[in-house]
Amino acid sequence: MKKNYTPPSQGIFGQIFDTVLVLVLVYASLMVPLLFKAEAKAEAAAAAAVETVKATWESLGQNAIQQAQWIKLGYDPEKAATLINSRFDYTIDPLMLIITIVVVIGYFLFMLKVSDKQYREVIAEKFDN
Amino acid sequence: MASEKITSSGNKRIAMLKVLNPFHIWALGVGIVLVGEFMGWNFTVGKGGAYASLIACWVIGLLYTCVAMIDSEVTSTVAAAGGQYTQAKHIIGPLMAFNVGLYLVMAYTMLCAADALVVGDLMKSGAEVMGYANLDTKPFVVLTVAFLAWLNYRGVFATLTLNLVITFLAFMSLIVLFFAVDPLHQGVVLQHQALLTDLPYGWIGVIAALQFGMWYYLGIEGTCQAAEEVRSAGRSIPLGTMGGMMTLLVAATITWFVATGLMPWQYLGQAVTPMYDAATLLGSSQLQLMLFVATAFAAIASANGCINDASRAWFSPARDRYMPVFFGAIHPKYRTPYRSVLFLVPIAISFAFTGLLDQVITFSILSGLLGYTFMTFNMIKFRKMWPLGSIHRGYIHPFHPIPAITLLTLCCATYFATFLGYGASLLSIMAFYILASIWFVLRRYKYVKRADQFTMPWPRPKGY
């Protein structure tokens, strides 16, 4: 029979340190994408500056009822044009896609593998001793 | 002085109070989610047009039906606070459990922050309507979190009874709105023929819409956090969760139907409070007021449920020493995980004040999605390691393994949708979970008692 694992107990400073560390990681991961976003925003602003054609409901392709609802919502063609003309860009960067797939799958594989190892230890201690 | 302190006499242990019934479970689940029908769901419209939003609503509805079925079976067997965290610990292993615990805490704390911001913004627009511009939203954001934390601190029964009342009222407001638009007569109020367009981005837009489609249901799986506080958990939780899921499918479809029949999709796709706008278009000040109050109720109910779930999800891993053990305490009088509740207050407020709402919401949605991915292999392993008949299950879901496979497929599609809209955020959030995992393996796990984590009275799993 193997002896059960006895963990060390953690002091109060260790507990505070661990808590703070998790929080720092969270804030960091919230902030990092902002660096990318700043770039994207600058590009979008440049693109928007190009379009300065005067908009009418007809040029925006809005039918009579759509126009009526826009007006009820308090929009004129100029204001609505910014909403109607802004479009998402769904072009896919294959390299980024592959990196993302590898990261997500790799993460789960790593986790399942390590978990399984730790789990066998738990089961052995629980049911053998 | 230690000698004067009240200590555990004999074998007496402290435990949470068992006071909830299936209605509270319904209120916890639906309460967290329902705010998504008042705002947020409509970003699906922006991502792919009105029809894409409806497809997303139903496809993600299918995803969540699978989640509810799988979760009901496992929870009816593993009934403990911590929910999916405890499931992971018993079925997959410690590292997975640690990650699941983090998903839950992050998803709910961040959602709570977003809800509190909504309450602040509503106060501001309410003040504007009454003739006072530039109301400072901060005190109301803080008040929302502080008040709800205080309620949560003082006991789960009052907390979830409040949720039951305000969630029910918010849901009824959607029903009233539905009848107010004269749903049987097209062209009178509703203008679907004129307003619905073809898919503006084609089918890629439909996929992209899946990400925010989660907004229709995100958080319903939090019902199992209440497992240690509900009477006959094995029955109440499946009942409350399934009932909640049905409520949400109805609410989501009504919401889509009313909003798309009133607003051009380009407006709807970026609206902050689409249901309030819908009431404004109907030109009735009573309806406007009703929707204003209902939106506030929905946001408060959601924040309330999130504090409840996040604190249980932080408390349970702490009890097992996955997280600092200090947070594993229960209040001797109110019987709540009071230190966890208190700890999450400044964190929720700080998330709300970062000004990164977009990021925070993406983090929340993605954490939810990672949790659903976990449920697929959790279910497969659960049936393999303890086949039917080897342990008592309160509920057995039909058609296994089809729900698990469907769930995994839909999760993959939603990862792709997140990649399309928030690729950089996706990678940075994955980096967070990877770093946290490494930290857990190298540093945290040594504080965990091995066999003690396995608390269920089950036989040895097959294959181990």
Next chain:
Amino acid sequence: MEFWNILVYVAWSLSAVMLVWMVVDAFMISSQYDEEYLMSSREGSEDEVVHGIHLEEGSP
């Protein structure tokens, strides 16, 4: 408007009162009760737990 200014102060002070109340209460509890007792809860719902192995109805 005066009303909104007052409301802002009320909101701040109510939040402060509730937060301070919780922090004070948490400290009082720590000083009155033994840490071991506060941490003594066990996972799972004791009376719900089915001890031993039970076969499901209808399954072979």
